[in-house]
Amino acid sequence: MQMRTSTSVRTGGQSPVEALPVAYDPFSYQVQEDPYPVYAWMRENAPVYRNEERDFYALSRHSDVLAAMRDATTFSNRNGISLESTMSGAQAYQNVWFLALDPPDHTTMRRLVQRKFAPRTVAQRETRIRELVRRRLEPLRDQDGFDFARDLANPVSTDGVCDMLGIPEADWDTVRLDSDLLNTRKHDSDERTPENLAAAFRLGTYYKQLVADIRRHPGDNLISSLTRSEVEGRPVTDSEIVAFIFLIVSGGNESTSKQVGIAWYHGWRLPDVQRAGLGGRFADWAAESLRFDPSSQMTSRTVTRDVVLYDTCVPAGSRMVLLHPSGNRDHRVFDDPDRFDLNRDTRKMLSFGAGPHHCLGGALATLEIPTVLEEVARYVAGYDLDMAAARRVHSAHQRGFTHLPCSVVWRKGVRN
Template sequence: MSELYYDPWDVEIDLDPYPTYRRLRDEAPVYFNERHNFWGISRYPDVDAALKDTARLSSAKGDILEVVLTDPVIPPGVFINEDPPVHTIHRAIVARAFTPKRMRAIEDKVRAFCVACLDPLVGADRFDFVRDLGAELPMKTIGMLAGIPDSEQPAVRAHANEVLRNEAGKPMEIDKDRYFTGEMFGEYIAWREKNPSDDLITELLAVEFEDETGTTRKLTKQELTIFLAVVAGAGVETTGRLFGWMGKVLAEHPDQRAELVTDRSLIPGAIEELLRFEPPGPHVARYVATDDVTFQDRVIPAGSALLMMLASANRDERHFDNPDEFDIRRKPGGHLTFGRGAHFCVGAPLARLEGRIALDEVLTRFPKWDIDIAGALRSRTATVRGWDAMPAVLG
């Protein structure tokens, strides 16, 4: 058997990381990569515990491995890269956009966006789950929520896609002094100040909150700009990748797809299983802040970068029965794709809503398809795992 090696930037491993994850869980559940100087954990209980441990495992140096290793200057307002109590304050402000009430209110609009994407394709012999749906629906939805004009949405989507790209086999290059500026959103904010509407920018311009110093104030322009950049980037890139996996995995499981066609009540569970089986965000990083931490009797020293392998935890046979089987009837819940604890993905309700609507509308129009795997294109990014193209041949 070959020597065990794991590297999130290794193109060959990334094509199918699950055999490597299995070996890591069995042989080296706490793993150290000397070449890139990071630690990794792969078993469900360890990843679950680490995600909840904001006291010792910090997000303040980033949640992407390259960012943690580079230790750039992170501006205030990147709430996913903050620790409590500042994170708690900022997250509560952004969470206003993703309440159950807000999700119910936008469901019909999201469905209308989805219909507009799919209806022109009816009668064609093929369509692309990523280019025709994944690249469009999440951006239209975030654009509506945030108040980003239609004409500007392609540029926002392209930027969200570009910032996460890395050269094949190599970590992303991080600008230590200009990480996450969000500057492209400044003009939208200035325009919305003069033209208020029913959207997130208008709401955030008006909100008053008590910050960590006890001061009641409004958001600074920089904080607001960064908030929008975080929401738009996360909402567009990760959710968009879900649609590529939807096309591929359901084509590989036609019997389960047929069940979904006849019983739409199974769709929410199918989306949860898809998120478990092929998570668009396969891992998340932390910085071991003050004290050493111990997993599986191995000590990870303070000052280390730690990679939490969500996709491995989602396939841990210690937690899930038959984890390598895709099963739309699996009891929902338990996967770690959206994280845990204080940093649980604030946009999870929106991702679930978009996935559920998209699958429902696709099955209504295209109950059967095969994937043209020769025409599929992998997305070359180490942080979000998925496809740039997933062409379906309709039948």
């Protein structure tokens, strides 16, 4: 990271945002509803933001977020990637496995599964993804509308991940619903509720039994592969596999599935995008939604040494939040960044991270999101949303919808 000592942070030729819309607190429902005005203020007025109450700093500019993601020595994952006390510190490794490690340990552990998520390997799953989408769509085709998030987008991505892992199909919906419940937080709270803890216990108990069952009866799936794997001369433990299952199921359920719903929402908000998207621009629709409004909203690091950024001394041991969605709206990198543009070059977006901790499932999401949109477009010619009945996710880390009721215009010849 470039250590700057500029006396002014109002750069780039744009007028600064004069007043902070609301304090940046990722646990605030108000921020979760629309964080982008807050990010805009931070980028222009406080590129190193300090939240005294929750005791963290935050980076919001594209160049700073990117540099921090690449510098795992200074911005470490050793205490986990969450601000929640129950998910950080010594217990982080138990919760997110190799995400709570830095190179070289992180590299060693990640290598166990990395090939399964490589673009060439993921591409082989396209036919299966299409099959899973069509299975979710089939019972909806005799209706004038359905809940796009609940009935399609959210289940489909979890289906795909569970299928890869070797989770029995009869359990997919239960796993998804408990995963949703696990990650929901009350307004302004970073504490887990009894409902969160109960969901975590159910999932943990189920995953432990699943791993034991697969060890006895392995198959052609990712969990079976891990039960046969070794790291530094020892077998991968059941606890490590369970942590990996939590990580991957959450990634599919929270990120990819919610991103499909976000793309659908912006297609409703912008009729030209809907027409072009349903008309065949699935990859552009998916990519720009990932830049403009990514489902993953923040990640956290621990600063390992004193650093000075924009005249602000950030002491060693501090928690640093990296706001990649804010970087995606930085005018220093993207022209007219607050406009949803299907013609945009999105290659510099930060939605999948960067550096050694870049998103393991990035290639899968890049395939899955436009594939889901394409399969839906085979049947749907147009749609409208009932935003009065829509419900957003309430999570510090994730953005998206739990409910997104829509009415649809079916293409001729596809109604049951």
